[in-house]
Amino acid sequence: MTPRTSQSDNNLISTAIARLRSCSQVDIQANWHCCTTDVSIAEVTQFGCHNSVAQLNHKGHIAWSTGVLWLVQQIVIPQDLDGYFLEGLCLRLALTWWAESAQIYVNGCLIQEGDLFDCSTRVLLSPSVQPGQKISVALRLVSPAHDHGALVRSLCIYESTTDHYLEPGFIADELAVLQRYLGFTPEKLPFLTAAIAEIDWLALPDRHKFERSLLQVRSSVQFLTDEIKQRCIYLVGHAHLDLAWLWSISETWDVAQRTFASVLNLQQEFPKLIFCHSTPALYAWIEQHRPDLFVAIQQQIAAGRWEVVGGLWVEPELNLISGESIVRQLLYGQRYVREKFGSVSPVAWLPDSFGFCATLPQFFKQAGIEYFVTQKLRWNDTTEFPYGAFWWRSPDGSQIFSFMSPLIGEGVDPLKMATYACDWETQTSLTEALWLPGVGDHGGGPTRDMLEVQLRWQQSPFFPRLEFSTAERSTSLLPLLPLLPLLPQPPISPSGTMNYI
């Protein structure tokens, strides 16, 4: 049970954090006007959808059943938010949708597109806002064929453009990360409560005075962050891409080359970015059809900035296929990876396979694989899978180190990452966690905004060390931990199979 003092400390801290956020972030979800006629952007810009305010459902989403939904609003930059002056800050619009297709227009110009999997973004609306400035935003959303559509979130975020001052919302997130880590040492929470009580709210009308007060508070609790900096979150860029699912195979090839080209471009600008990708079948297609891209990928692999988490020819189904098929997946996959990239892959990267036969450790070990990685075992609403890192032994006695990766298709959301890393540490006692930033399920990979957010948080004293690494390096020390549990064998089903589903 949480001690009473911790609860009251946490309440005070959370209240102050919410107030700080309200000084530089504003929810605009209730301000959209909507229409369901599929008109052009010119008509939307000219006539708007002024008569119909979009209704929010009980989750705060704007939902519609089928077809197209236009959402329009004009953002007028206020002088201040809760008394905090905004002039000169940059403005981003954070959006999350559930839609087959999403087009974002700013002042009538299409500036970004997304889909069901590329479903979250932070659009730069202005690099330096002026009070009274008007920005019109229009969203054209198309509902998924199999489901209702929804605009899940729309949030205006005003950010500082200088390192000298940090906007209140950023410091709020830093304090929230610290609050989360103090969950390991709740006796230190009162120090944070006492520091937060020193925020000079009366200074709000004088922005720089208020910001100085926040920096003062920030530095007064930095002595609490030493233990956070002893921890590390390893980043590996990722872009899950099913070879065949809701699209044709020709689209898979197209998405693959666009994803790989996007990663290579970003690596020019962000040289620390390390990206991993599975599926030798995709590399073979790229080799044949885009030799220029293939050579560039080979160079990045040789430079240690691109990791082939291959092992198997594709990321296969592993409940139904025969042992012969699994052997050939491994044989063709490892043979290709060794021939083209110099050595076999020690990682079986299967984040999205819907279950695993009990004999896999035997197959993996015989194919030179040392690590099995998935996250799919979380997909169980009845039996919660209890382990994060564990030894998995097949009936013949072969044993492989196994690792539950974080979720795939995620961005760089510091609070989500800190929460995940704390939960991981609670579960496994490991102070190093992995995070896989990158749009996925339909390719995509890391975005520029993710990398910019990562760079900003890398400098924060309130966040664990944040380093790009490879899946292999970030997991290679774990098997040395002697106390990892051994996964019990599953019962034999009436049909004679032994699967983990």
Ligand SMILES: [Zn+2]
């Ligand atoms: Zn998938």
